[in-house]
Amino acid sequence: MPDRINNEVMSRIVRPTTYGTPEVLALTEAPVPSAAADGVVVEVRAAGVNPIDWKLYSGAFHAVDEDHKDAAGIAASMPSLGLECAGVVTEIGADVTSVQVGDEVIVYPVTAAYADYVTAPATAVLAKPATLGWAEAGSLMLCGTTAAHALHATGAGAGDTVLIHGGSGGVGLMAIQLATAAGATVIATAAERNHALLRELGAIPVAYGPGLADRVRTAAPQGVTAAIDCAGTGEALDVSLELAADRTRIASITGSPRRAEAGIKLLGYGPGQDAGTDIRNAARPTLVEHAAAKTLRVVIAKSFPLAEAAAAHTFGQASHTPGKLVLIP
Ligand SMILES: NC(=O)c1ccc[n+]([C@@H]2O[C@H](COP(=O)([O-])OP(=O)(O)OC[C@H]3O[C@@H](n4cnc5c(N)ncnc54)[C@H](OP(=O)(O)O)[C@@H]3O)[C@@H](O)[C@H]2O)c1
Numbered sequence: 001m002p003d004r005i006n007n008e009v010m011s012r013i014v015r016p017t018t019y020g021t022p023e024v025l026a027l028t029e030a031p032v033p034s035a036a037a038d039g040v041v042v043e044v045r046a047a048g049v050n051p052i053d054w055k056l057y058s059g060a061f062h063a064v065d066e067d068h069k070d071a072a073g074i075a076a077s078m079p080s081l082g083l084e085c086a087g088v089v090t091e092i093g094a095d096v097t098s099v100q101v102g103d104e105v106i107v108y109p110v111t112a113a114y115a116d117y118v119t120a121p122a123t124a125v126l127a128k129p130a131t132l133g134w135a136e137a138g139s140l141m142l143c144g145t146t147a148a149h150a151l152h153a154t155g156a157g158a159g160d161t162v163l164i165h166g167g168s169g170g171v172g173l174m175a176i177q178l179a180t181a182a183g184a185t186v187i188a189t190a191a192e193r194n195h196a197l198l199r200e201l202g203a204i205p206v207a208y209g210p211g212l213a214d215r216v217r218t219a220a221p222q223g224v225t226a227a228i229d230c231a232g233t234g235e236a237l238d239v240s241l242e243l244a245a246d247r248t249r250i251a252s253i254t255g256s257p258r259r260a261e262a263g264i265k266l267l268g269y270g271p272g273q274d275a276g277t278d279i280r281n282a283a284r285p286t287l288v289e290h291a292a293a294k295t296l297r298v299v300i301a302k303s304f305p306l307a308e309a310a311a312a313h314t315f316g317q318a319s320h321t322p323g324k325l326v327l328i329p
Pocket residue numbers: 050051052142143146165166167168169170171172189190191192194208209230231232233236252253254267268269319320321322323
C-alpha cells in the first residue's frame with residue numbers, strides 16, 4: 001500500500017535501474033503527481049504485463065544515458081513500464097467532466113502503470129464495467145486493440161479463413177475471438193498444451209514447427225485468405241507467404257527486415273510500421289462492451305504483487321502458459 005512521507009502520498013513505482021534482465025527492476029517511491037488540467041490521477045488496482053515491457057529495458061531499443069540521473073539515482077533516459085491498467089480515479093483536472101473521483105476505470109494508453117498511482121489524460125480513461133474483474137480490466141486493452149488493428153489491416157471477416165500465428169498469446173487469444181465473432185474460420189498455431197483453450201475459443205489449433213504449412217492445409221483444405229503473425233518467427237512469415245496469396249492480407253505485429261521486404265502489413269510503433277492509432281482508439285469501447293458482456297474473454301495466466309514485477313517478467317519470458325500476466329499493487 002502507498003506510504004506517506006511528510007504527509008505527501010507516495011506512490012511505489014517499479015522501474016528498471018539500468019538495461020538488462022528482470023533483476024534490474026527496482027521498487028522506487030515518488031510523490032503522487034497532481035492531475036493536469038485535462039487529466040486524472042488513478043489509483044492502480046491491476047496493471048497488465050506485456051512483452052514490450054521487458055523489451056523496453058532489454059537494451060534492444062536505446063542506449064543508456066548515464067550522465068543524467070533523476071531523484072531516484074536512475075538514468076533519466078530509462079523507460080517507464082506499464083502501458084495499461086485499471087483502477088479508481090482519485091483526482092481530476094480542472095477541465096475534466098467525463099469522469100468523477102471514485103469512478104472505476106480502465107486506462108489505456110498510459111505510461112508508468114507499474115505503480116500505485118498513475119496520471120493520464122482523461123481521453124485515455126473508459127468506465128470499468130462492474131462485471132469485469134480488475135485483472136481482466138487491467139489487461140484487456142493493449143492486446144485487444146492490437147488484435148482489432150490486425151483484423152482491420154487484413155480485412156478479416158465473414159467468409160475468410162484466417163491463419164493466426166501465436167494464437168495462445170495475449171494478442172492471439174484476442175485475435176481468435178474477434179475473428180470468429182466476425183464470422184471468419186480461424187486456424188491458430190500454439191504449443192499442443194494450449195490447443196484445448198484455442199478450441200474453446202472457436203479456433204482450429206495446429207502445432208507450430210516443421211511441417212506447419214501441411215498441417216494448415218489439412219485443417220483448411222479450402223485455403224487461407226488472410227494471415228496474422230503474432231509469433232515473429234521465420235516460420236510464421238514463410239508459411240503466411242506460402243498459404244495466403246494476397247500479401248496485403250498478411251499482417252505482422254512483430255518487425256524484422258525480412259517482413260519489411262516481403263510487402264506485408266507491419267503493425268506497431270517501429271520504423272516503417274503502421275501504429276493504427278485511430279483504429280486502435282476506436283476499438284476500445286467495443287472491446288470493453290464485449291468483455292463486460294462476456295462475449296470476449298480476457299484469459300488471465302497469473303497475477304503477481306507489484307513488488308514482484310521482476311518475477312512476473314522472468315515468468316513471462318520462460319512460460320508457455322496462455323493468457324495475461326497482471327501486477328496487483
Ligand atoms: N505491434 C504491436 O502493436 C504489438 C502489440 C502487442 C504485442 N506485440 C508483440 O507481439 C508479440 C506477441 O505478443 P503477445 O502479447 O501475444 O505475447 P505472448 O502472450 O508472450 O505470446 C507469445 C506467443 O508466441 C507463441 N510462440 C512461442 N514460441 C513460438 C514458436 N517457436 N513458434 C510459433 N509461436 C511461438 C506462443 O505460443 P505457445 O505459448 O503456445 O508456445 C504464444 O502464443 C510480442 O513480440 C509482442 O512484443 C506487438
